[in-house]
Amino acid sequence: MDLFSYQREQKKGTEGPLAYRMRPQNLDEVVGQSHLIGPGTALRRMIEEDNLHSLILYGPPGTGKTTLAQLIARKTESYFVTLSAVSSNSAEIKKAIHSAAERLGYYQQRTILFIDEIHRFNKAQQDLLLPAIEDGTILLIGATTENPLYEVNAALISRLRVYMLYPLQENEVRSLLERSLTDPERGLGLSVATLTEEAFDLIIRASKGDGRAALTLLDMIITVHDPSEKVTAQQVMEVTGQMATYYDKKGSGHYDTISAFIKSIRGSDPDAALFWLAVMLEAGEDPLYIARRLIIHAAEDIGLADPMALVLAQSTAEAVKMVGLPEGQIPLSQATIYLATAPKSNSAKNAIYQARAAVRESKGFQVPPHLADSSHSLASKVLQKGEGYQYPHDFGGYVKQSYLPPEMEGKCFYQPTEQGQEHRIKEWLQKLQSYLQPNR
Structure with missing residues (x-):
């Protein structure tokens, strides 16, 4: 990182959006996803021991996929490379893999390649990753909001472990809001009492489990509110407008x-x-x-x-x-x-x-033969088609004869239930039993 990049990151850390400033610095600061990174979980141990495998982080926006990748980057001794599938092309993928191979060969240092929105890569671009994952040139971490079973190649999925991240629970969003509201260094440095309970509840419901959305909304509200008054539900509604459904x-x-x-x-x-x-x-x-x-x-x-x-x-x-x-x-x-x-x-x-x-x-x-087409004038005489067929209407509407080929005789596919009108169908079929197929 050059001097200008460092200064830019420092400025964002103190003056940037609240959601950026409050990004967790370690696993203990992460809110939610305890099934993945709670104490003693397998993924947490792998991160802490720097012993990861290739994986995909799958979940809705604002659930911590990028945050986890950044925490892994801080923890690992591997070289960490980030690509965004939204803006990267095949040449950049090849360059990242080539550099990883050289790094592994010259310095025996492995490379973790993080690809955000990996579902945006097309099939050919995803296929470029396969050999490098297979031979250990890279360890891949992909992040996606789309179901990887539909959007990521089956060949790639078979080489990865998929970890699901879930929307934050209401109590988790509440905890995140309170921490961000009261933190004097990275947060807003205010009191929890700055917001009414109704305002908290409205922000939590509006975020729909998206931690980033909750912090962005809080940031917007605090920016326009009067410091001498509490933030009310009405003021929150003025900012949120209609709540969108993810x-x-x-x-x-x-x-x-x-x-x-x-x-x-x-x-x-x-x-x-x-x-x-x-x-x-x-x-x-x-x-x-x-x-x-x-x-x-x-x-x-x-x-x-x-x-x-x-x-x-x-x-x-x-x-x-x-x-x-x-x-x-x-x-x-x-x-x-x-x-x-x-x-x-x-x-x-x-x-x-x-x-x-x-x-x-x-x-x-x-x-x-008795069921075969006999519309041609010679079909019956020459080919014996239609011979022996009994026309049901000549027998009052029903006549006992087989309509299945001999190889299928006795098969019963339709089993009526006792539900609704089907009960009457079942009774009707039972009543006609003596007129239907001999072995049915």
Whole structure:
């Protein structure tokens, strides 16, 4: 680091943003993530003993990924290199790896390469890292807000350990705010009583577990407040405006929220389902995507227990397509409540899965002659197609004959449940038992 860089860092340490000034100087100062770096945890021991392996730190913004990397940089005897996938290119990756190889060869010093927002690298750029990790040229630490299982190459993931960081709990954000508020050197040097309890609560809720966001908000509020008065909830609201929902539309926020939504419907909890629907709508999720998921759920988890569920879900998609938002939220709400309170059956899904498995596992079969196409005038005479077929309507609508190939005789794929209208289907099939396939 040159003189100017040193002076710039010193200035930021005393006059920079509060979130920067309050960055932890050691592991004991880190707030949250006790499952990873609490006393006695494996990762903490590896950091303290400078005995790390390649890893990815995965979690939402403001949970401490970059902070952990910086603490590792201070602790390790390895050479520490930082790249940002937002601004770095392939040439810079190659240069970092080449320098690491020379460092290892000449000085027997290993290199830790920290890549922030690693998911921003494309597949080819990620692949450049593989040989260097494999032969020990570099030890990689990646940080990402996106689910690495979707955004990082499988080959790279297989060589790394993924550590999940979670949003800070309310008490953890409170602790961080109080420390920053009262610290006389790096913090604001004020009293905890500077903020009313309602103001604290509002900042904590607005930050949504993002420590950096909480400190940034506190910094902004203190900058404009009257030192002779307490900071009130109203003053906090004037700064925060509408509280944003953290929701990465292409990453884990997207997948986790839609998963919670569908599981709440499947679990017949309309209130929870409406909550997750509201989260998606507030975050700007595509309403047609939600409607498509409702269609899938209606067939997969309700099915024949209430056949109208699929009809309503399809109508909801058409309604949303026609009217858009905000009005489209109403049919989405209606469909969500209907599906959540409908009887559930996955028999249709299980039936087609089992039928396809039977096809895949079969050693071969032919369409029985009596079921084969006999529309051609010579099909029956020359090829014996259609011979022996009994037209059900000639027998009052039902007649005992086999509709499966001999190799599949006796197979039963559809197992109706006792739920909703499917109970009536089950009774009907039992009533027709003597008219259906002989061995069924």
